[in-house]
Amino acid sequence: MHPTDLRMNNSNNREMLIKAAQCYLKAGWLADASRVWEEIGEYREAAAIYEQQEKWEQAARCYLKVGDWSKAAWCYQSNSQPLEAAECWLKGQQPLKAAWLRADQLQEIYQSYEILEEVEAKSEREKLEKELITARCEVNQRKKASASSRVRKLVNSLKNGQPKHLYEWALRVAEVLNRPDLSALIYSAAVKGRMPNAIGEWEKWAMATLGEATGIPQPEEELKTFSFEFVTVDLTGEIINREKKQASYYTEHLGNEVDLEMVYIPAGRFLMGAQESERGSDDSERPQHQVSIKGFFLGKYPVTQGQWRAVAKLPKVKR
Numbered sequence: 001m002h003p004t005d006l007r008m009n010n011s012n013n014r015e016m017l018i019k020a021a022q023c024y025l026k027a028g029w030l031a032d033a034s035r036v037w038e039e040i041g042e043y044r045e046a047a048a049i050y051e052q053q054e055k056w057e058q059a060a061r062c063y064l065k066v067g068d069w070s071k072a073a074w075c076y077q078s079n080s081q082p083l084e085a086a087e088c089w090l091k092g093q094q095p096l097k098a099a100w101l102r103a104d105q106l107q108e109i110y111q112s113y114e115i116l117e118e119v120e121a122k123s124e125r126e127k128l129e130k131e132l133i134t135a136r137c138e139v140n141q142r143k144k145a146s147a148s149s150r151v152r153k154l155v156n157s158l159k160n161g162q163p164k165h166l167y168e169w170a171l172r173v174a175e176v177l178n179r180p181d182l183s184a185l186i187y188s189a190a191v192k193g194r195m196p197n198a199i200g201e202w203e204k205w206a207m208a209t210l211g212e213a214t215g216i217p218q219p220e221e222e223l224k225t226f227s228f229e230f231v232t233v234d235l236t237g238e239i240i241n242r243e244k245k246q247a248s249y250y251t252e253h254l255g256n257e258v259d260l261e262m263v264y265i266p267a268g269r270f271l272m273g274a275q276e277s278e279r280g281s282d283d284s285e286r287p288q289h290q291v292s293i294k295g296f297f298l299g300k301y302p303v304t305q306g307q308w309r310a311v312a313k314l315p316k317v318k319r
Contacts, residue, residue, distance in 0.1 A: 096129040103136040132169040158189035223248040254310035261300040
């Protein structure tokens with residue numbers, strides 16, 4: 001066969017396969033369409049259809065063929081393959097996203113720190129990325145107080161409108177810290193920063209975590225921390241242990257220079273009731289059972305008459 005005839009045959013075969021792939025797509029036979037597109041080297045078309053089928057690894061393979069490292073990384077992440085995703089982010093010249101995966105999903109703290117040392121932040125986004133990666137590493141190292149403080153300082157920057165992954169990273173750090181108060185502040189900043197679907201995501205999180213989503217904290221009311229002494233006593237009232245603790249709070253401005261400091265009480269569990277053998281107990285205290293309490297805010301001090309009058313004047317709320 002003459003070389004020209006071979007080229008013509010190859011061209012005709014390719015056109016036929018393209019038409020076949022288009023027909024498969026119109027018929028909704030996505031598996032066949034993606035297979036044909038991949039066979040003829042139309043990797044982007046194949047990858048897009050693999051994504052529709054949530055065949056993330058096949059989609060990533062096609063993106064790798066055309067050197068689209070970012071999309072390949074995203075597909076690997078969707079398929080819970082953080083190591084492959086991190087390697088793609090590095091090849092795509094996005095080392096900080098690789099460092100995040102190594103810190104968060106792979107728990108490779110020192111590899112993350114190595115990347116952070118090599119990258120010089122040249123934009124606000126990169127500075128925020130480095131801070132959040134550092135915070136995630138600190139959680140892994142059990143430096144929770146430092147991680148909490150670091151994220152809290154970033155809240156103002158998150159109000160200015162940032163890429164969505166920065167909010168996701170910040171929320172992830174708050175999650176592993178078990179700090180719903182910090183999560184609420186980040187969602188508040190996300191709303192002000194116009195993160196896509198911020199309100200919807202806040203409501204979903206609040207219902208699952210707090211049991212209600214009646215409102216989102218105002219970004220201006222950011223939490224501060226204070227230190228206090230936690231004392232343990234024995235049955236006679238004698239102090240047997242002292243510990244230094246920290247708590248978060250915000251100040252509610254009630255007007256006319258009347259303020260109310262509200263301290264966050266984390267969610268927890270306790271044993272309620274008394275055993276039958278407990279002296280002085282009665283049947284109203286039984287059965288003894290575990291009680292779960294959602295996180296809430298409590299006044300730091302007893303309510304004064306001035307605070308009571310200020311609250312009494314507020315508009316009535318109907319639930």
